[in-house]
Every structure is written in structure tokens, then in C-alpha cells.
Amino acid sequence: MSEAPQGRPQVRKVCVIGAGVMGAGIAAQVANAGIPVLLLDIVRDPADRSGVARAAVDTILKADPAPFMGKGAARLVEPGNIEDDLPRIAECDWIVEAIVERLDLKQALYAKVEACRAPHAAVSSNTSTIPLASLIEGRSDAFRRHFLITHFFNPPRYMRLLEVVGGPDSDPAMVTRITDFADRALGKRIVPARDTPGFIANRIGTLWLESAVNAAFDLGLTVEEADAIAGKPMGVPGTGIFGLLDLVGLDLMPHVRQSLTASLPAGDAYQAVARSHPRIEAMLAAGLTGRKGKGGFYRLNREAGRKEAIDLVTGEYRPAVKAPPPEGPAGKGDLAALIAAPGKVGAYAWAVLGPTLSYAASLAPEIAADITAIDDAMKLGYNWRFGPFELIDRLGADKLAARLRAEGSPVPPLLDLAGERAFHRVDKGRRQVLGFDGQYSDLVRPDGVLLLEDLRLAAKPLLENASAALWDVGDGVVALEFTGKMNALDGEVMALIGQAIALVQERYKALVIYNEGANFSAGANLGLALFALAMNAWPEIEKLMAGGQQAYKALKYAPFPVVGAPAGMALGGGCEILLHADAIQAHAESYVGLVECGVGLVPGWGGCGEMLERWRKMPGLPGGPMPAVAKVFEVVSVATVSKSAAEARELGFLRASDGVTMNRDRLLADAKARALALVDGYAPPAPPEFHLPGPTGRAALDLAVHGFRAQGLATEYDAVVAGHLAHVLTGGEADMADPLTEADLLALEREAFLALLHDERTQARIKAMLETGKPLRN
Structure with a gap:
């Protein structure tokens, strides 16, 4: 992968210990950055001592969505095992521990790591439940200076959040080196968190999910109704609450609940909402863990060809019914209208937003240095469109506090501190946030960040x-x-x-x-x-x-x-x-x-010629006009x-x-x-000249298309569209000896594009794409 103009920090090799879903995913993302990774796990089979790590790489190579960004990245991950290869961590600048969430096992591993690591190497844990102070208990001062928590979110390639926790002994320069690498090379937005249970995103996110599930049961909502209220109108991903639980796995929630209830004080608001439900326990016992299992709150019944939802009362699956969004402004992001809506809509919206936003406000000074960290954590970790304090601004901190008081709920001091003021404002063209001291300060972006917003x-x-x-x-x-x-x-x-x-x-x-x-x-x-x-x-x-x-x-x-x-x-x-x-x-x-071929057209704004020019210069491609033509046809004809x-x-x-x-x-x-x-000495490129194979080349491409048609891999109209594309890419009726200009290829593109657009079958494809978002195979 090419290096970005601003360069990369100096982390030349990484070791990930623990080849589970998270560890393997972290290793893959490091490899995506072009950095070699040593992936270690236990020995299970004496005949294949590194088999656990090797199997993990094989598994993620087949995963969809793919943890690796390209074919070459997987070659940068070297499987190994803890018994034989732990001394090799001396080669690494950063050692990431991602083993099971057991303090005794982590501490035992750190004792071994301390004996092998290079003096400068950072060591971090991917834990989300164990305090940093407990992890480093008994370790040397040097180890403590080089230790931190780096909490990735799953899947590591796609989730941009990285919560970072440094201890009182952590070397600030070391923390900066690792966070700079994670930012620039791994693509993460760094959110500093305090050493508290669940850190930021999971602390708030778990209460949010538990409150939403509890209220759905208590108010007698269907899963579709709950997701319609607590989804898009609140700026939550289209999955809604129950769809999100299916995505992350229902089996994860009991473990998180157990960890948080054990580590949080008795008076914490989470303790009041943490409860299990017999219906969900029965689902887990039946293997209904969500998308990774036999289904969850939703499932796809392939035999019946339909999406189904579980009845929260009977536990039986039934055809899923698309619930209408809340009426009027309540369904269009007006949170005040949403929580004031009559009946179940307003009651459910408040049962979700009230506890979640008040919890975030009450926790803020304890879990983060500022409200920006909390907003970023929830937007990046849970794909919220708005962070908790941005949502409070949409309601009004004073109005939220008034409703909490009216129902006898505690009012976080931070809400009273804000009063009628917003937590976010723009002053003289600069974004500002309200601090815990009641004063506004400018939002400061990291060096090298430039945003149109x-x-x-x-x-x-x-x-x-x-x-x-x-x-x-x-x-x-x-x-x-x-x-x-x-x-x-x-x-x-x-x-x-x-x-x-x-x-x-x-x-x-x-x-x-x-x-x-x-x-x-x-x-x-x-x-x-x-x-x-x-x-x-x-x-x-x-x-x-x-x-x-x-x-x-x-x-x-x-x-x-x-x-x-x-x-x-x-x-x-x-x-x-x-x-x-x-x-x-x-x-x-x-x-x-x-x-374009997916909607019955061909590229019409110069794409054919530009792709031919790129493939003609591709290293390793055989000479002559046909190899480039065939490659471009292969890529474009199936809308790759x-x-x-x-x-x-x-x-x-x-x-x-x-x-x-x-x-x-x-x-x-x-x-x-x-x-x-590129500015100094810049000159525009010279116009290319094409020598294309003409009718002979088109005949070869037509033969390939007919083969796909015979195998049922292409429809009748696919073949028609591909024929027009082949006509353009091979230069129309021109002979290979005749040079063609860009203007000639543009004319061929226009001719083919307009001819296809006249065809009712192309028009049907365009209409279907606009209506369904999916290609029509006619």
C-alpha cells in the first residue's frame, strides 16, 4: 500500500497475541497498513504447533466482510505459537495482547512478555472489562512505562473507534507513538478514556441497549415497532436496537452484563436496568444468537423466501412486518416531538433516550476528559449519527433536566451546569464545546486533519x-x-x-x-x-x-x-x-x-479509454492490444x-x-x-493513441460471452450489453493498424450508450435500480 504524503510513525513490526476474532482482525488491519505482523496463540496440536494462528488467518481470508483489504496483506501475517515463538517479540515495536478476558491468564502472559520484549516496545491489552491497574500489578517499572490499553471495536478493519487508556506510569511519548501509528497507519480516531469499567462506548452503549430491550418487553412492543422508533428517528443505524443485537451477537450481552454488574458500584444506574429476560435466555439455549447463529430477533427463512421476526411473547417466528415510522416531525428527527408523541411511541422513545442521555451526562467527568470524547465514542463505536451530547442539544439540556425532575429521576449536575446553553456551538466560525468547568473552548483537531465541515x-x-x-x-x-x-x-x-x-x-x-x-x-x-x-x-x-x-x-x-x-x-x-x-x-x-453494465449501459464519460490506457501500462501484462482489452472487458462487463x-x-x-x-x-x-x-514543473499528459484489435478482437470477446450465456452465468440481455461494450473496447470497425484517438473512443462510447438507452430492457434496469437499489437480471 502506498505511503500517504504525511508519512507514518515508526512502528516497523507488530506482534498480536491471541488469534481469536478480535486478535486476528487486529492483525489483519495492521497488515492492511503494510506492516508485518507476528500472530501467536496456544499450541493445541503438537503436529501443527502454530495451527491455531494459521487457522485463524485461513478463516478471516474467507470472511465477509473481508478483514484483509487486498491479496498481499495476508502474506504479512506470520502465524506462530506462544511456546516456541514468544522470544521473537523482541523483533516487534508493539505487542498487542488480545487473549480471553481473564486477569490471571493476562498477568501470567505479561510476565513472559516482560522477559522477551525489546526495551522500547509498547505492550497493550485489547481488554474492555479489566482495569489497567489490575493488569500491571506485579510488573516492573519499565513494563508499566510501556503499557497501555488499546480497545479496538469489532470488526477492527471497519470500526474506526480506538479507545486508549494510559496509566499513571505510562510514558506519554510511548502513548503518543502508538496512538499516532493507530491514527495514521490503522485509520483509527483515537478517543482517550479513563480507566473505568467499560470505558466510554460500552459503558453507555450497554445501558442504552439494555434500556431499549427492557422497555420493549415492558410496553409490549414488537421488535419491528421498537426498531422503527429507536432507529432512524434517533439517528441510530438502520438495524435499530434488535437488529444491532443480532449483528453483535445475543450471546455477548450476558457476559458484558456480568462484567459490568460485578465491577460497578451498587448505586450505578446500570445496576437498575441490568436484567435478563426468559425469552432471550430461551433463544440462547436454542442457539438463536443472531446473524452468526440460526437467527436472532430476526432471521431469513430461505425456504419460505422471507424475513421473519420473533414474537417476544410466544417465542415463535412470524413474517416480519415493516413498522411505519412515527408520524410527523417525530419520525423526522425531532426528538422533542418523538418523546412527546402519544401512546407507545413517546413512552418507548423516552424509555430509551431518558436513561441513556442522563447516564452519559452523569458519567461524563468520570469516564472522559471532555464531552467530545463521549460523542466520538458513541458515533464511531455504535454508528450513532449524533453523540449523546449532540442529542441533548437537540432536546435542550434544560428541558431534559425538567422532565427528569418531573418524574422524580436524578438530574446530572452537568445538565444544570449547561442550563439553557448548548453543549456545542459555533462562535466566530469555530466549533466550541462546553467544558466541565462551564466554559466554552475551541474544538481542536489533530495535526494534519483538514475538514470541509x-x-x-x-x-x-x-x-x-x-x-x-x-x-x-x-x-x-x-x-x-x-x-x-x-x-x-x-x-x-x-x-x-x-x-x-x-x-x-x-x-x-x-x-x-x-x-x-x-x-x-x-x-x-x-x-x-x-x-x-x-x-x-x-x-x-x-x-x-x-x-x-x-x-x-x-x-x-x-x-x-x-x-x-x-x-x-x-x-x-x-x-x-x-x-x-x-x-x-x-x-x-x-x-x-x-x-454501467449492471443497469444496461456502458461507461459513457471516457471510462473505457482511460481503463484501456491504464491496463496497457500494467506491469506484467503481455504485449499487444488484446490483453488490455480482455482485462478491461472482464472488469467492466460484470460491473466489478x-x-x-x-x-x-x-x-x-x-x-x-x-x-x-x-x-x-x-x-x-x-x-x-x-x-x-505536482505543481512544480507540471505539464498536462500527452493525449494517448490507441491500436485496438477491431472485429477480430470483438469476435473473441463475443465467444467468451456466449460461453457464459450457455452456462447460465449471463442473461440474454447481459450478452447484448456486453456486445456493445466489446464493440467500444475493440475500437469498432477499425483495423489494428489504424490509430484511434480519444475522440474516436468517446464517439464509440456515445453511440453505444445512446443505443442501449433506447432499449426498453435498459430502461427497465434503470427503473429497478432506482426503486429497489438492486440490479435487474433481465
Whole structure:
């Protein structure tokens, strides 16, 4: 994986001890960063002494979602065993312990680690339940200085939260070295936590889940009703409460409950909500542990072809029924309206929010240095859209306190300290948070973090329309941001690209294409295309086609560097704009692909030619025109989407020279640095010339498609679409000796795209994608 422009801290090798789900996942994420890992576990089979660790690697290689980002990462994980290989931890700069949550076993292991580790090496535990002070009891001063807790969340590749706990003896420089590595190389947002039971996210999150489950039973709600109330309206992931429990595993909750009830004082609010339910105990006894078991609160009945939900009263499964969201503002994020709603809706919403938000406010000074840590922990660890104090702001701290008083519940002092003030505010263009001393202070980002969400508080866009905006991000660099739904691309985006090129050429040095949406871009606005089709507005469609091609080529040949900075999905036209950039600085979790064939089209904004050019230069590919054509056809015809930036490089969407940023928060700064590095001596690329195999090459591709058709792997219309793609990639009717220009390939793309768009079968695919989000196999 390419090194990000800002470099990496010095951790050259890591050892993970414990090859369970978490340990193996941590090892995989370290390997994703390009760092070699020694993965150790116990000896179970004398004939295969490292078999436990080896089996763990084999298991995660097959897992979905995949812990490894690319094929090469797995080769960086070396399986071993504690009995034979523990002395080798002397090779490592960081030793991560991720064994079973038993204090005696951890302490015994640390005694062995202390005898073998290098003097500078950090040692950390992935524990979420055992205090740091207990872990290091009996260890030397040197060991204590190099020890900390690093609590990863599962799965480690995808969950960005890392709670870090340092002890009173921990060397601050060592803690900084490890947290800097975890931030830049592993992509984690670091949340410092105090050495208290459950730390931050699990302490609050467990009470939240327990309160929600209890209230559903007490109020007689179905699981669907509960998830409809305590899901989207509260900014909780679409799974809702019971769907989330299925995802993490019902069997985990009793262990967490036992740990917290044993470690928390009798007066802690969690003690009052921690209770088991006979229905859930019966589910666990029957192996109904959630998605990893035979089902949970929900299950997919494949025989009946339907999703089912469990009846909390009878314990029997029945067809799942989509519960309607709360009516009016209550269903659209108005928390005050939600908790005031009549009947079960308001009662359940308050039964979840009241205890959770008051618990967070009462705990805050005990578990964290500031409220930002608590908000970040819940947003990153539980995928909440808003943190607890952001939710309190939406209700009003004074109003929350008043309702708690009215029902006779304790009111956390922090709520009275805030009073009518918000915990978060913007003052003179700067984000500020309310401290435990009652004073506001500026929110300070880590060095190297640059976010549009901060810039837009104090500045206005240089250019803006309904679908895009252009921002000055400093040092002569501007950022082009897509702003439409799903960051879809339309004529407004293309128009702003033209304006941006003129402005940058006149006043700036470089352009970065970047946004902070969940996805970089879902591609062209298919809804707009379908509307134009319904109106028979073919001139408008042809105008959008030509406008996109012209805008992308104008970016490619602009007299200044252009850097694409994707994160999340970059599909169709979103992928094509990246292919026209001088360089790409991609977030590691970038899912890139030319997916047009899935909706019955072919890439129409220059993607075919750009992919041919990339594959033609791919190291190790045989010479001649056909190998590159065949590879591009293989990738594009089945709408392949990379599952990471590393895989995007393997598929040709990224070049070997393109960079990867592991931490999403650092993507804009890294892309800006890459753009500035290209400024001196910059010259636009020379236009390519293509020699393509023509009808002979197309015949070979057609033969392959017919083979797939005969095997039932492609539908009749798949073959039609693939035929049009083959016609473009092989150069149409041109002979291999005849050179083709980019303009020639663009003309072939337009011809194929418009011909397919006229076909009712393509129109049916587009309509199905818009309505269901899934491809139609017609």
C-alpha cells in the first residue's frame, strides 16, 4: 500500500497475541497498513504447533466482510505459537495482547512478555472489562512505562473507534507513538478514556441497549415497532436496537452484563436496568444468537423466501412486518416531538433516550476528559449519527433536566451546569464545546486533519450551484465538492467543473475532487435520465453525455494538477472522474467501479479509454492490444466494484503510484499535499493513441460471452450489453493498424450508450435500480 504524503510513525513490526476474532482482525488491519505482523496463540496440536494462528488467518481470508483489504496483506501475517515463538517479540515495536478476558491468564502472559520484549516496545491489552491497574500489578517499572490499553471495536478493519487508556506510569511519548501509528497507519480516531469499567462506548452503549430491550418487553412492543422508533428517528443505524443485537451477537450481552454488574458500584444506574429476560435466555439455549447463529430477533427463512421476526411473547417466528415510522416531525428527527408523541411511541422513545442521555451526562467527568470524547465514542463505536451530547442539544439540556425532575429521576449536575446553553456551538466560525468547568473552548483537531465541515463554518464557497461547490482549502488549492443526493452527477456538476477550471487557472495552483459524504459519488443521476426518457427529451440526454465527456477531458488536460480523493463508493461517472485525474489519493475504504453494465449501459464519460490506457501500462501484462482489452472487458462487463482501495489498484482503477490514506479524517490534507507536490514543473499528459484489435478482437470477446450465456452465468440481455461494450473496447470497425484517438473512443462510447438507452430492457434496469437499489437480471 502506498505511503500517504504525511508519512507514518515508526512502528516497523507488530506482534498480536491471541488469534481469536478480535486478535486476528487486529492483525489483519495492521497488515492492511503494510506492516508485518507476528500472530501467536496456544499450541493445541503438537503436529501443527502454530495451527491455531494459521487457522485463524485461513478463516478471516474467507470472511465477509473481508478483514484483509487486498491479496498481499495476508502474506504479512506470520502465524506462530506462544511456546516456541514468544522470544521473537523482541523483533516487534508493539505487542498487542488480545487473549480471553481473564486477569490471571493476562498477568501470567505479561510476565513472559516482560522477559522477551525489546526495551522500547509498547505492550497493550485489547481488554474492555479489566482495569489497567489490575493488569500491571506485579510488573516492573519499565513494563508499566510501556503499557497501555488499546480497545479496538469489532470488526477492527471497519470500526474506526480506538479507545486508549494510559496509566499513571505510562510514558506519554510511548502513548503518543502508538496512538499516532493507530491514527495514521490503522485509520483509527483515537478517543482517550479513563480507566473505568467499560470505558466510554460500552459503558453507555450497554445501558442504552439494555434500556431499549427492557422497555420493549415492558410496553409490549414488537421488535419491528421498537426498531422503527429507536432507529432512524434517533439517528441510530438502520438495524435499530434488535437488529444491532443480532449483528453483535445475543450471546455477548450476558457476559458484558456480568462484567459490568460485578465491577460497578451498587448505586450505578446500570445496576437498575441490568436484567435478563426468559425469552432471550430461551433463544440462547436454542442457539438463536443472531446473524452468526440460526437467527436472532430476526432471521431469513430461505425456504419460505422471507424475513421473519420473533414474537417476544410466544417465542415463535412470524413474517416480519415493516413498522411505519412515527408520524410527523417525530419520525423526522425531532426528538422533542418523538418523546412527546402519544401512546407507545413517546413512552418507548423516552424509555430509551431518558436513561441513556442522563447516564452519559452523569458519567461524563468520570469516564472522559471532555464531552467530545463521549460523542466520538458513541458515533464511531455504535454508528450513532449524533453523540449523546449532540442529542441533548437537540432536546435542550434544560428541558431534559425538567422532565427528569418531573418524574422524580436524578438530574446530572452537568445538565444544570449547561442550563439553557448548548453543549456545542459555533462562535466566530469555530466549533466550541462546553467544558466541565462551564466554559466554552475551541474544538481542536489533530495535526494534519483538514475538514470541509470546519472550513464551511467560516467561509463561503468560491463557486456553488445545486449539485456542486468549490472551496478554497488553502495554499493555492481548491476542492470540488459534489453536494447532490448520493453525490450524483448531472449537468450542474459539469457546468461547475468548467467554471472551476477557469478560476483555478486564473488564481490557484491545483484542484482536489473531494467531499465528506458517506460516498464519493454513486455516478450519474439515473433519476434525471429516467425523467428525460419519460419526456422523450433525447437532446437533453445527448447534451449531458457530451457535457460529461467534455468536462472530464477538460479536467484531464487542465494546466494544473488535479487529484481525486474518493472515500466510500465511487461508481460509474464517479469512477470515471477519478480516472481522468493526474493522481488519486484514496481513502482505504474506497469502493470503486464502472457499474454501467449492471443497469444496461456502458461507461459513457471516457471510462473505457482511460481503463484501456491504464491496463496497457500494467506491469506484467503481455504485449499487444488484446490483453488490455480482455482485462478491461472482464472488469467492466460484470460491473466489478473493488472492496477496498488496495483491490481498486489490482483492478486498474488506481495506479501503482496513487496513494492511500488510512484515516478518513486525513484524506483532504493528504490529497492537498499530493496536489501541491505536482505543481512544480507540471505539464498536462500527452493525449494517448490507441491500436485496438477491431472485429477480430470483438469476435473473441463475443465467444467468451456466449460461453457464459450457455452456462447460465449471463442473461440474454447481459450478452447484448456486453456486445456493445466489446464493440467500444475493440475500437469498432477499425483495423489494428489504424490509430484511434480519444475522440474516436468517446464517439464509440456515445453511440453505444445512446443505443442501449433506447432499449426498453435498459430502461427497465434503470427503473429497478432506482426503486429497489438492486440490479435487474433481465
